[in-house]
Structures are given as structure tokens and as C-alpha cells.
Amino acid sequence: MPDDMTIPVGDGFDQMARDAVYRAMFTRRDVRSYFTSEAVDDEALARLLLAAHHAPSVGFMQPWNFIVIRGTARREQVRDLFLAAREQELPAIEEERRALYRKLKLEGICESALNICITCDRRRSQGSPLGRWHNPEMDLYSTVCAVQNFWLAARAEGVGVGWVSIIEARALKDLLSIPEHVTPVAYLCVGRVSEFAPKPDLETHGWGRRLPLPELIMSETFCGQGEVPLKSTIARLKVATCEKSGKPLI
Ligand SMILES: Cc1cc2nc3c(=O)[nH]c(=O)nc-3n(C[C@H](O)[C@H](O)[C@H](O)COP(=O)(O)O)c2cc1C
Incomplete structure (x- = not known):
């Protein structure tokens, strides 16, 4: 944490704990390239999922589910969905950036130890839509909070996470047998990594800053x-x- 950031002690964390929280945030990365063959043990994975499950949610709805995908064949099918979606997305990219787009590594579906699809059950609090009557999409935002908790906890555990959104949702739902009223929010590649890059991949490759x-x-x-x-x-x-x-x- 920056030295000159002073926070009244009160109920706040001590300096070391605060530093650790900010460190997780500032050094978290979207990982696609540095996955190792090391497994993520269930003890660590359980902690990450517990962190995700403690995310805030509208009306305490907790609309999430976590589909853990380890099978190689299914992951190859998901990667095929990614490859098809990438081709579909390409024409929408400015012509002069297409060559760079093609070169970018935008997923680590098969190289990572496992994949997790975090979904949002849009019917979970049917009948009592506290906080969602005017803004029904709040359940989706809640699920994204769970994703971020998972991502930050993973960084602290030395586990890399890469979010793959270049997948057609309908096809993913069919492949993972996700019911109609459930939305796949995040498809995550999860695994031990050799390093966390100092800055976003897309910045390194000149895509954005x-x-x-x-x-x-x-x-x-x-x-x-x-x-x-x-x-x-x-x-x-x-x-x-x-x-x-x-x-x-x-
Ligand atoms: C909703 C969402 C979808 C994303 N989808 C992809 C994706 O399909 N492929 C990819 O390589 N990165 C994806 N990313 C990662 C972003 O590219 C990355 O967060 C951004 O470049 C900043 O890098 P950083 O996360 O390492 O700080 C996604 C991130 C978010 C939040």
C-alpha cells in the first residue's frame, strides 16, 4: 500500500494485513500463459470457493453456483467453442488491429489445472425480489462480486485465474447442461502458475493501457x-x- 495513505485505525486492519489486501488487488492478473502442471489441491480450492461464497449479493440472494470442470474432453469442447467465437468476433475488430488480435493468447482452458463456470440462478429468490424489482440485473452483478472474491483470494494463494468470455453462451449452456433460467456469468481457467505478470497482457502487447x-x-x-x-x-x-x-x- 502507498506509504502516505493513512487510515484511522478504528476497526481497520493492521498495516500488514492492509498491505496484503491491496497487494492482492494490485498484483492480481488475468492469467492465460503461465499455468504449470501442478494441481490445485482441494484444500486451496475450497478456500477460494468459500471466499466467493462470501461475496455480497442483492437481498442476500446468493444466486451463484460453481461448476468445477476437470475432464479433458469437455474442456477441449469448450476450447473449440472459444475458437469458433473468436472467429465470429474478429470482423468486429478494427481491421488494423486484427493481426494483433489473432496473436493474443486469450484463454488457458486446457493448460490450466481445472476450469470453473460460475453461474447465476435468476430464479433463486423467486417471490421475494428484494432489491431486484426495479433492477432485475442485480443478481448478475452479485455473481460478478463472487467472481472477484474468487479471483483475489486466488491471487493471495498463488493460484492464477483467467476469465474467458469469448464463448457463445447458448453453446456453453448446452455443453454444461445449464438450465434455461441459469446464466453462465464467468468461465474461469484456474491453476498454479510460474509467475504473475507485472502488468496486464493486453497492455504488454499494446492493446490498451x-x-x-x-x-x-x-x-x-x-x-x-x-x-x-x-x-x-x-x-x-x-x-x-x-x-x-x-x-x-x-
Ligand atoms: C468480464 C471479463 C471478461 C474477460 N474476458 C476475457 C477473455 O475472454 N479472454 C482474455 O484473455 N481475458 C479476458 N478478460 C481479462 C481482461 O482482458 C483483463 O482483466 C484486462 O486485460 C486487465 O488485465 P488484468 O486482469 O491482468 O489486470 C476478461 C475480464 C473480465 C473482467
């Missing part, structure tokens, strides 16, 4: 100008962090 956070902050209304002190505090944090570690964390 992290946007400057101050430019994303608005005041009072969308596009509202202001919050100058907050923005310069953020800018200082980044500089302080860069100077210390040599790597931008934010």
Missing part, C-alpha cells in the same frame, strides 16, 4: 468538474508508489 484514474472521477453529476484536491491526492499516491517500487500500482 490503464486509464488515468483522475480523468474518471466526476463531481456531483456525470461529467461534473471538481474534486480537484481528491484528484491531486490520487496523482500523488501514484507518484509515491512508482518511486518506491519502480512499478505503477494504480
Whole structure:
């Protein structure tokens, strides 16, 4: 955590614990390339799933399920779905970026130790849609919170996670026998890794870069100008962090 970030002690974690939480967030990576053949034991996997299961959810709905996929044949079928979807997506990519798109490694379905599909059961709290009457999609957002808990806990355990979204949902549902009212939210490649890259793969390959956070902050209304002190505090944090570690964390 940046040195000059002071937080009142209160009920907060001690410095080491706080550092660990921020470290998990700042060094988490989407992993596609560095999976090793080492297994993820059930003890570790159980902790990751428990972390996911403690995510917030609208109306405490807990709409998630976790399909653990270990079989090689099924994973090869999922990879075929990915390959087909990638071809379908290609024409939507700007022409001058297509060659780069083709070169990017965008999945580790078969190389990882196992795959997990995290789904959202859209009927789980039927009859009492607390928090979802106006915004029915909140159950999907809740499921994404579970994905992020899983991802961060995995980073802390030294387990890599790669999210594959380039898959046609209908075909994935058929392949995994997912019922009609259940939505596959995340298809994750999970496994021990040789390293976590210092920055996103897509940044390394020149596809994108992290946007400057101050430019994303608005005041009072969308596009509202202001919050100058907050923005310069953020800018200082980044500089302080860069100077210390040599790597931008934010
Ligand atoms: C909803 C979602 C879908 C994603 N789908 C893919 C994907 O299909 N293939 C892939 O290689 N990465 C995928 N990613 C990973 C992003 O490319 C990655 O998070 C981003 O480039 C930033 O890198 P980082 O996660 O290592 O910080 C996905 C991430 C999210 C949150």
C-alpha cells in the first residue's frame, strides 16, 4: 500500500494485513500463459470457493453456483467453442488491429489445472425480489462480486485465474447442461502458475493501457468538474508508489 495513505485505525486492519489486501488487488492478473502442471489441491480450492461464497449479493440472494470442470474432453469442447467465437468476433475488430488480435493468447482452458463456470440462478429468490424489482440485473452483478472474491483470494494463494468470455453462451449452456433460467456469468481457467505478470497482457502487447484514474472521477453529476484536491491526492499516491517500487500500482 502507498506509504502516505493513512487510515484511522478504528476497526481497520493492521498495516500488514492492509498491505496484503491491496497487494492482492494490485498484483492480481488475468492469467492465460503461465499455468504449470501442478494441481490445485482441494484444500486451496475450497478456500477460494468459500471466499466467493462470501461475496455480497442483492437481498442476500446468493444466486451463484460453481461448476468445477476437470475432464479433458469437455474442456477441449469448450476450447473449440472459444475458437469458433473468436472467429465470429474478429470482423468486429478494427481491421488494423486484427493481426494483433489473432496473436493474443486469450484463454488457458486446457493448460490450466481445472476450469470453473460460475453461474447465476435468476430464479433463486423467486417471490421475494428484494432489491431486484426495479433492477432485475442485480443478481448478475452479485455473481460478478463472487467472481472477484474468487479471483483475489486466488491471487493471495498463488493460484492464477483467467476469465474467458469469448464463448457463445447458448453453446456453453448446452455443453454444461445449464438450465434455461441459469446464466453462465464467468468461465474461469484456474491453476498454479510460474509467475504473475507485472502488468496486464493486453497492455504488454499494446492493446490498451490503464486509464488515468483522475480523468474518471466526476463531481456531483456525470461529467461534473471538481474534486480537484481528491484528484491531486490520487496523482500523488501514484507518484509515491512508482518511486518506491519502480512499478505503477494504480
Ligand atoms: C468480464 C471479463 C471478461 C474477460 N474476458 C476475457 C477473455 O475472454 N479472454 C482474455 O484473455 N481475458 C479476458 N478478460 C481479462 C481482461 O482482458 C483483463 O482483466 C484486462 O486485460 C486487465 O488485465 P488484468 O486482469 O491482468 O489486470 C476478461 C475480464 C473480465 C473482467
